[in-house]
Ligand code: ADP
């Protein structure tokens with residue numbers, strides 16, 4: 001019988017082993033996050049992920065954010081990234097801006113937890129559509145309630161860096177900028193999606209650029225789709241302008257008006 005305490009014990013035992021080995025990265029701040037994220041319910045899901053063979057053990061945190069924490073996990077034959085959405089977040093209200101109006105999600109459980117679960121499922125579905133249309137994204141593996149498992153993206157033996165901190169040559173930036181334009185176009189035309197949080201934080205580099213963080217991506221019929229697309233292109237072109245791409249913002253607005261021509265009245 002797997003009583004409540006058993007689940008906690010089994011999982012926390014696995015954590016403790018890791019922590020002892022990795023003393024250098026143990027600090028009070030991280031434990032604070034651990035306490036918050038590894039509540040009973042999350043531990044139960046993690047335990048299920050383990051017993052069903054999706055992961056073997058959670059390793060270190062890769063990122064601790066406002067809405068989600070991302071962990072590296074060991075699997076039977078490699079690694080996975082595990083994104084745990086906070087169920088105790090206070091910013092969850094704005095989630096509905098990206099769910100309401102997306103026709104794929106018009107009948108959902110509107111409780112606090114229900115919205116978070118929908119958000120995680122939305123990220124899974126968005127990544128799946130993108131992957132099926134050959135957009136470079138981490139392949140989603142499984143979503144259980146507020147926990148999403150996907151491919152772990154690494155570069156030179158470490159978690160893949162965000163473009164924000166990447167060092168690259170002018171030529172490399174130029175070709176990454178081309179990739180951004182191509183990717184946004186394919187996202188729109190093939191996947192019928194607008195990413196809606198595109199920035200140098202949400203593109204990683206594993207030898208090539210790869211897009212992440214798709215929970216907020218909306219269907220192109222969403223009433224704010226154009227506004228989100230404009231904002232995405234403004235933010236990302238600004239970054240590439242700083243990297244020396246001179247006509248980035250022009251190219252960005254060209255793409256926006258090509259994909260979503262403004263209605264003349
Ligand atoms: P949020 O921005 O909502 O916290 P993200 O999905 O952007 O969530 O993930 C946060 C950070 O975690 C990313 O910027 C990246 O550094 C890291 N990360 C996310 N997914 C992966 C992954 N599949 N492989 C490696 N690192 C990842």
Ligand code: MN
Pocket residue numbers: 201202213
């Ligand atoms: Mn992000």
